[in-house]
Structure formats: C-alpha cells, structure tokens
Amino acid sequence: MSSIKRLGRAVLIGVVASTTSSVALGWHTEDDRVTDGSAYTEPERTLRVGLTGTRWGIIDRFTVGTSFLQWGLLQSPNVNAKLGVVRWDPLSVSLGTGVSYVDTDWLLWFDVGDDAHARVLVVPARLYTSVRISKRWSWHSGLEQTFVKVYGRYDPSEVQGALVTSNMRAVGTLEWRPYRFMAVLLLARYMIFQTVGGTVGFDVPVDDRTSVAGTATATTGAFDFPHAFAVVPSVHLSWKRLNLRYGVGYGNYMIPGVNFTLPRRGVVPMVDVWWRFDL
Amino acid sequence: MTRGGAIVAAGVAVAAALVGCLEGIDKPTPPDMTALVARYADPRGTFDASVAGAAVAQGREVVRIAIAIGIARRLRETLNATFDELDAQEQGVTDSSEFGETQQIAALLRGEGTLRIHRICDGHGDALAPNEIRDGTLDLIVNLTHRGLDPVIWGWVASCRYRELGVRVELQEGTGLELGDLRAFVGDNYTIDNFGADSPMLLELDMRGRLGGASLGVRFDIKALPAPRGFEVRVGVDDGDVVLRFTASEELVRVRAGNGDFKCDDRERRCRASNGSVVPF
Numbered sequence: 263m264s265s266i267k268r269l270g271r272a273v274l275i276g277v278v279a280s281t282t283s284s285v286a287l288g289w290h291t292e293d294d295r296v297t298d299g300s301a302y303t304e305p306e307r308t309l310r311v312g313l314t315g316t317r318w319g320i321i322d323r324f325t326v327g328t329s330f331l332q333w334g335l336l337q338s339p340n341v342n343a344k345l346g347v348v349r350w351d352p353l354s355v356s357l358g359t360g361v362s363y364v365d366t367d368w369l370l371w372f373d374v375g376d377d378a379h380a381r382v383l384v385v386p387a388r389l390y391t392s393v394r395i396s397k398r399w400s401w402h403s404g405l406e407q408t409f410v411k412v413y414g415r416y417d418p419s420e421v422q423g424a425l426v427t428s429n430m431r432a433v434g435t436l437e438w439r440p441y442r443f444m445a446v447l448l449l450a451r452y453m454i455f456q457t458v459g460g461t462v463g464f465d466v467p468v469d470d471r472t473s474v475a476g477t478a479t480a481t482t483g484a485f486d487f488p489h490a491f492a493v494v495p496s497v498h499l500s501w502k503r504l505n506l507r508y509g510v511g512y513g514n515y516m517i518p519g520v521n522f523t524l525p526r527r528g529v530v531p532m533v534d535v536w537w538r539f540d541l
Numbered sequence: 542m543t544r545g546g547a548i549v550a551a552g553v554a555v556a557a558a559l560v561g562c563l564e565g566i567d568k569p570t571p572p573d574m575t576a577l578v579a580r581y582a583d584p585r586g587t588f589d590a591s592v593a594g595a596a597v598a599q600g601r602e603v604v605r606i607a608i609a610i611g612i613a614r615r616l617r618e619t620l621n622a623t624f625d626e627l628d629a630q631e632q633g634v635t636d637s638s639e640f641g642e643t644q645q646i647a648a649l650l651r652g653e654g655t656l657r658i659h660r661i662c663d664g665h666g667d668a669l670a671p672n673e674i675r676d677g678t679l680d681l682i683v684n685l686t687h688r689g690l691d692p693v694i695w696g697w698v699a700s701c702r703y704r705e706l707g708v709r710v711e712l713q714e715g716t717g718l719e720l721g722d723l724r725a726f727v728g729d730n731y732t733i734d735n736f737g738a739d740s741p742m743l744l745e746l747d748m749r750g751r752l753g754g755a756s757l758g759v760r761f762d763i764k765a766l767p768a769p770r771g772f773e774v775r776v777g778v779d780d781g782d783v784v785l786r787f788t789a790s791e792e793l794v795r796v797r798a799g800n801g802d803f804k805c806d807d808r809e810r811r812c813r814a815s816n817g818s819v820v821p822f
Contacts, residue, residue, distance in 0.1 A: 466626065466627075467626075468622050468623050468626040468658075469622060469626075470670075470671055471660055471661040471662075471663070471671045472619060472622060472623060472658065472659070472660040472661075473658075473659050474623045474626070474627065474656050474657065474658045474659070475656070475657045475659070476654055476655060476656035476657060477654055477655060478652055478653065478654025478655075478685055479652050479653050479654060481652070
C-alpha cells in the first residue's frame with residue numbers, strides 16, 4: 263500500500279472514530295456557538311484543532327490561536343488573538359488581531375529561485391458583533407482590515423523594494439439552527455476598499471556606458487475592484503468533538519491569509535474541519 | 542479595559558505602525574529655474590537697430606557652440622535610453638503578473654521618486670571599452686512625481702570627453718556645485734513614457750570645455766526646440782532680454798522682445814515687426 267493510501271486510511275479512521283465515539287448530541291448551545299466570523303470566542307479551557315487553525319480558549323472571552331497548516335506549508339510563524347469585549351445578551355462584541363510572517367528563504371516546499379527573495383508581514387484587525395435574534399436565529403457582522411507589507415528583491419536587475427496593501431471588508435453571517443447539531447449559515451462579504459502602495463529601489467544598467475539607480479514610491483487604487491463580493495451558504499455540523507463546515511457559493515476570489523481580493527469571480531468553496539477538546 | 546483588551550489593542554497599534562505606511566522618498570532639491578523660464582516666456586527688452594547687430598551675433602555664437610558640443614542631443618539621448626530601459630524593466634517585472642493587466646502593476650512604479658543616471662562619456666577614441674577615468678562622466682538627477690517627470694533635470698560633468706561631428710569635445714566642471722553644471726527645464730507635461738525627441742528643453746549651462754584644441758566657455762542658456770528643430774537664445778540688452786530663434790542651420794528666423802514679435806530674414810539681415818517696423822542687424 264502506498265504511503266498516500268496509508269495516510270488516507272489513517273485520516274478516515276480518525277474522522278470516523280472521532281465522529282462515532284461520541285453521541286451526536288449537537289453542540290450549538292447558548293454558551294457554545296459558531297466562533298468563525300462571529301463575536302464569540304472559544305469556550306474557556308478548550309482546545310480547537312482544525313484544518314484552518316488551532317485555537318485555545320485560555321479564559322472565557324479570550325482566545326489565542328495559530329495555523330499549523332501555515333507553519334507546515336509556508337514555514338510561517340503566525341499567531342492570532344480574539345477578545346470578547348462585550349457580552350450583554352443578546353449582544354456580543356469582540357476584537358481580534360494577529361501577525362503572520364513569511365520569508366521565502368525559509369520555504370521548504372516552494373522554490374522561488376535563487377534570484378528572488380521576499381519577506382511578508384501580515385497583520386489583520388477585526389471587529390465582530392453578534393446578535394442572538396431568537397433561539398434559532400443569529401446575526402453576525404464584522405469589519406475585517408488586513409495590512410500586508412512585502413519586502414522583496416529581484417536580483418537580475420537589482421530591483422528591491424517594499425509593497426504595502428491594505429484592505430477592508432464587511433462581513434455578515436446569518437445563522438439558522440434547525441437542530442442542535444446543525445447550523446445553516448449564509449455568509450456575505452463585501453470589499454470596502456483595497457489599496458496597494460509600493461516602494462522600489464533599483465540599480466540597473468541601461469547600456470555598457472550608462473546605469474540608473476533610483477527609488478520610487480506610489481500608491482494606487484487600481485486594485486480597488488468595485489463591488490467585490492462573495493456569498494457563501496454553508497452547513498456546520500457539530501458533534502461532541504468533531505465539527506465540519508462545508509459550503510459553496512459565488513463571488514470574487516480572495517487570497518486567504520492576506521485577504522487580498524481578486525477581480526475574477528466564480529464558484530467559492532468552503533471546507534473546514536476541526537476537533538474540540540476540553541482541557 | 543481588561544488586561545487582555547489592552548494587549549490586543551496594543552498589538553493592533555504596534556502592528557499598524559509597522560505596516561501602515563510606506564517609507565518616504567528623500568528627493569534631492571532641484572535648482573530653481575523659475576526666473577529663467579519666465580525670462581524666456583516673456584522677454585521685456587527692446588529690440589532695435591542699436592542692439593540688433595550685437596544681439597544677433599551673440600545669439601548665433603551661442604547656437605554655434607551648442608551645436609558644436611551637441612549637448613542638447615546627447616542629453617536627450619541619454620534620458621531617452623534610460624527611460625526606455627526602465628520601461629522595459631518594468632514590463633519584464635509586470636509580464637509575469639497573474640492579473641494579466643500590466644497597466645495596474647505598472648502604476649505602482651509611477652509616483653514619487655528620484656533617478657540618478659550615471660553615464661561614462663563616449664571618449665575620443667573609436668570603439669574603445671568604457672573607461673570612466675579616461676572618458677569622464679555625466680551624472681544626471683531626475684525627480685519623479687505622480688504626474689510624471691519633475692520640470693527640472695540637472696547634473697554634473699567630470700572631464701566628459703566625446704566626439705561631436707568628428708571634433709573632439711571635452712566638458713569640464715563648472716562653478717555650480719550643488720546647482721549642477723547643467724540644468725534642463727522640460728516642463729510639466731512629460732513622463733518616462735512620452736519624453737522623446739519632440740520634447741523642448743531649456744538648458745542652463747555652467748561649464749568649461751575644450752572644442753578641438755581650443756578652450757571654450759560653456760556658460761549660457763539656450764532652448765532646444767522640436768519640429769521644426771531649432772533653438773531659442775536669450776540675449777541681454779540694456780533694458781531686459783530679447784529671445785532670438787534660430788533654425789538648426791543657425792539661420793535667424795524670429796525675435797521676441799518687449800517691443801514686439803519680429804520675423805527675420807537672415808539673408809537680408811533684417812527683422813520686421815507685425816506693425817511693419819524694420820530692424821536691420
């Protein structure tokens with residue numbers, strides 16, 4: 263059996279075991295709710311281990327996390343935090359931030375060539391508000407701003423510089439819980455702005471007698487694609503430990519992590535799976 | 542605010558400070574050519590028979606030297622070659638863009654900035670390898686804004702040697718120091734894309750030189766004009782300036798002065814104002 267098949271079997275066994283080892287009681291309670299794109303934090307002393315991130319509810323209302331996928335795939339140190347600042351039922355408000363760093367010299371799985379080098383710093387800032395409308399219905403809304411700074415060098419022409427992009431988007435999620443173990447969510451996001459600025463330095467030969475060295479900086483709104491949006495309905499199934507969220511929608515593509523919106527639109531898939539453990 | 546809230550808020554503030562703004566560009570200050578530009582635009586001197594002969598002779602001598610040393614053409618060629626190369630470099634970077642819309646990326650490289658062009662002069666020999674010490678250098682500074690090129694380009698020469706029309710030329714440092722040995726006013730209408738052979742340039746030169754074996758003072762100002770190619774030269778008279786226009790073959794065709802606009806016939810050696818008055822030279 264190939265190693266890939268063995269790995270696939272192991273994953274399948276793990277998923278089935280974690281699903282069936284606990285009764286599907288349903289895990290959306292008044293204290294334990296959808297935490298993605300909402301104002302809710304991980305419950306105190308719980309650990310969430312999943313595809314898109316691992317989070318630890320240190321205390322009630324305060325969660326720290328990291329993405330091991332990002333560590334493994336991009337060798338990217340990353341950490342994030344979320345703080346519930348208001349919980350006056352039915353209203354909850356939270357703030358979140360984080361930092362991620364990518365250095366192309368550290369990459370193990372991707373080769374950017376010997377001539378190029380880039381370092382990327384990503385800092386998001388998030389504000390979420392959640393309102394529990396009724397026992398079955400909730401509304402989550404938020405503003406997500408992401409700052410990205412890229413320092414880079416492209417050697418053949420001795421070009422080096424820094425690129426800064428900042429984008430803000432509004433997100434809203436309507437949550438409907440027909441059963442305790444299932445929530446149906448309708449996510450909508452809309453880009454408010456997306457700016458890109460750059461500083462470039464270079465020293466390039468013009469001909470055998472002439473060279474030009476220079477620095478230039480500019481900011482452009484050319485990436486501020488008007489009316490960029492996405493609408494993604496999804497289903498969130500939860501058991502005692504296993505959580506599965508999947509859906510498919512339509513809208514502008516977006517580069518995850520940096521939240522950079524692309525001009526093209528198409529089918530937007532959503533898949534996430536995670537396990538939650540009490541500590 | 543809770544302790545956790547303070548940590549999050551501080552984290553956001555520090556992170557925003559880290560990435561929120563671009564480093565500014567420290568651009569060198571160009572020399573001020575405003576007064577000279579105004580003197581060319583609106584000459585106030587009186588052009589009459591008492592000054593015409595000397596003014597035309599002086600203007601023609603300036604044009605003769607400018608053509609002999611080929612300064613306007615060489616400056617324009619150096620700038621064009623540099624701008625073309627930057628366009629090519631930019632295209633090389635942007636062609637790999639996943640967006641397929643190179644114009645958007647290209648816009649990134651346009652904005653506030655400064656270029657320092659360093660050229661080893663052609664030298665007096667033929668087909669020799671570039672040698673900075675033997676051939677001398679020309680250094681130029683071009684500032685950029687979001688609108689394009691800054692109006693003033695300036696620079697320095699260091700024993701810059703080349704051949705112009707087969708004659709050995711050497712341009713040596715002047716007295717301008719930080720103001721530059723040569724200053725060129727190109728106006729507000731140019732970018733690195735559209736600057737070319739059709740771009741007029743007002744040159745202010747402060748250099749010493751040698752033409753053939755003879756010493757030469759290269760301290761004058763002259764405006765190099767595109768189609769039809771020619772030059773305008775400012776000449777001081779008793780009560781201001783007059784501006785004389787010559788063709789590329791040094792033929793006087795026009796004089797602008799405080800007392801009128803004159804059309805000139807170089808063979809008949811006289812200029813005629815729009816009111817019919819004639820000034821011989």
